[in-house]
Amino acid sequence: MAKPDRGDDVTLNRGRGLVLGLTVALVGGLSAALLTLPANTPRLAETALSRTPESEVLNPVTAVLLNFRGYDTLLEVAVLLLAIIAIWSMARQARVWIKLPDTPVLATFVRLVLPLMVIVGGYLLWLGADLPGGAFQGGAVLGGLGVLWVAAAVWLPPAWFRRLLRPALVIGLLAFLLVAVAVMFPGGLLLAYPPEQAKNLILLVESAAVISIGVTLTLLFIGGIPTRGDA
Amino acid sequence: MILLGLDLLLVIVLLISAWFALTTADLLHGVVIFIAFGLLVALAWVRLQAPDVAMAEAAVGSGLTGALLLSSLSAMRRAQARAEASKKEGDVG
Numbered sequence: 001m002a003k004p005d006r007g008d009d010v011t012l013n014r015g016r017g018l019v020l021g022l023t024v025a026l027v028g029g030l031s032a033a034l035l036t037l038p039a040n041t042p043r044l045a046e047t048a049l050s051r052t053p054e055s056e057v058l059n060p061v062t063a064v065l066l067n068f069r070g071y072d073t074l075l076e077v078a079v080l081l082l083a084i085i086a087i088w089s090m091a092r093q094a095r096v097w098i099k100l101p102d103t104p105v106l107a108t109f110v111r112l113v114l115p116l117m118v119i120v121g122g123y124l125l126w127l128g129a130d131l132p133g134g135a136f137q138g139g140a141v142l143g144g145l146g147v148l149w150v151a152a153a154v155w156l157p158p159a160w161f162r163r164l165l166r167p168a169l170v171i172g173l174l175a176f177l178l179v180a181v182a183v184m185f186p187g188g189l190l191l192a193y194p195p196e197q198a199k200n201l202i203l204l205v206e207s208a209a210v211i212s213i214g215v216t217l218t219l220l221f222i223g224g225i226p227t228r229g230d231a
Numbered sequence: 232m233i234l235l236g237l238d239l240l241l242v243i244v245l246l247i248s249a250w251f252a253l254t255t256a257d258l259l260h261g262v263v264i265f266i267a268f269g270l271l272v273a274l275a276w277v278r279l280q281a282p283d284v285a286m287a288e289a290a291v292g293s294g295l296t297g298a299l300l301l302s303s304l305s306a307m308r309r310a311q312a313r314a315e316a317s318k319k320e321g322d323v324g
Binding site for chain 2: 140141143
């Protein structure tokens with residue numbers, strides 16, 4: 001490990017030419033494809049916008065993500081769970097608490113900001129129905145909260161907290177799947193919410209997803225199964 | 232006109248920060264510039280009228296990815312220090 005720099009640089013430079021060539025080819029190909037497209041292709045945006053009111057939510061992004069194309073979002077939630085499973089099967093145990101140097105500024109800041117982040121995360125989730133926001137944004141804020149908590153370790157949770165982690169990881173996907181299948185029974189299709197229940201179902205799915213996304217992002221940061229006796 | 236100027240400035244700073252994030256020799260500098268780059272990308276999404284994406288980019292693309300990169304950087308340094316320490320021991324023994 002002492003000085004492998006020189007040899008590495010040569011292979012790096014060779015690889016760099018290849019990557020550069022591939023990138024140029026890709027950008028060139030995509031540009032060419034874009035330029036050959038007819039100018040007035042019918043786009044889905046107008047259809048989605050005109051039918052947003054039917055989804056009972058006002059934010060078109062939420063309407064598309066959770067209703068019109070709920071299938072994509074279902075798979076995205078599944079991908080997050082898969083990522084954790086992949087990491088846990090590679091790196092088995094990981095220390096949780098980083099414990100940055102315990103300065104009064106950090107401790108006070110984290111104590112002040114953590115409860116605020118819970119409110120902001122929940123508010124973003126609630127807001128998602130009508131304005132920009134939603135489960136992924138709220139979950140990302142909760143993930144940030146988790147990372148700050150882990151880094152500063154201002155408060156260590158009791159032992160039973162650890163047992164909640166795995167249920168929290170899967171609750172998003174589980175709720176989404178249950179709702180997706182449940183709406184089939186009155187004779188509907190997978191993920192085809194009945195319009196009068198759409199908003200409640202979307203809120204239910206998003207509330208479960210926000211927990212899973214927040215916990216998943218935090219555990220991705222920890223990068224392994226939390227060690228026993230360490231929370 | 233002012234907005235167009237600001238947009239152009241944003242694009243230029245984006246390209247410059249992307250370049251430095253990739254080419255800087257110090258990995259820590261690279262990560263810090265990458266975080267700044269992510270926040271600028273979030274601004275760009277706002278200008279493209281996609282506030283949903285902007286929020287996700289600021290929180291995940293910049294914040295969490297930055298935290299992940301910083302923690303893997305410190306893990307790398309620890310591993311390197313261990314490897315060098317064991318090598319020294321080997322030289323002595």
